Structures are given as C-alpha cells and as structure tokens.
Amino acid sequence: MDQNVAVGTVEEWTIRNDGPMDHPFHLRGPMQLIADTGEPVETPTWLDVVNVPARGEVAVRIAFDDFGGRGVYHCHILDHEDRGMMGVVLAG
Secondary structure, rough: OEEEEEEOOEEEEEEEEEEOOOEEEEEEEEEEEEEEOEEEEEEEEEEEEEEEEEOOEEEEEEOOOOOOOOEEEEEEOHHHOOOOEEEEEOOO
C-alpha cells in the first residue's frame, strides 16, 4: 500500500506481521525502532531495516524532515517483494 506523507513531519508507523515467518522491513531512509512486539525498546535505535517478527509487530518513528519525492519500502526477502510486499512513500 502506498503512503503519502508531508515533508517536515514525524510519523510513527506500526508494522504488523500476521504471517508465520519474520519479515525484514526496509525503508529508503532511516527509521527509529521504538517498540518491538508491543513493548518499548530500551534504547531507540536508528535503522533502515527492522525485523518484523512472525505474528508480531514493531513501531518505528520516521522523520520526513527534508525528504521530498518518492521512496520505497518493502520486505527484504525478494520472493515476498516480488509478490507484493512493497509500497511507495510520496513525500510532498
């Protein structure tokens, strides 16, 4: 699913995985991991790939400070990306 965001904003996304295997979620640009499986992380960490555990979820904070234009997010398992686990982020 594609996402529209406003430049100059900070968003928090919850990424859920209802499937039976982990998914390495990649965003073109840094995101801060703030919760894993519903629990706040002890030290928020900046990453460009976060593991979304099987039947779990993560929460990330993303600053769209000066990021304009198109970017992508997707599962880093190529078969999954090819089957639709990919979207576009349009920041404007």
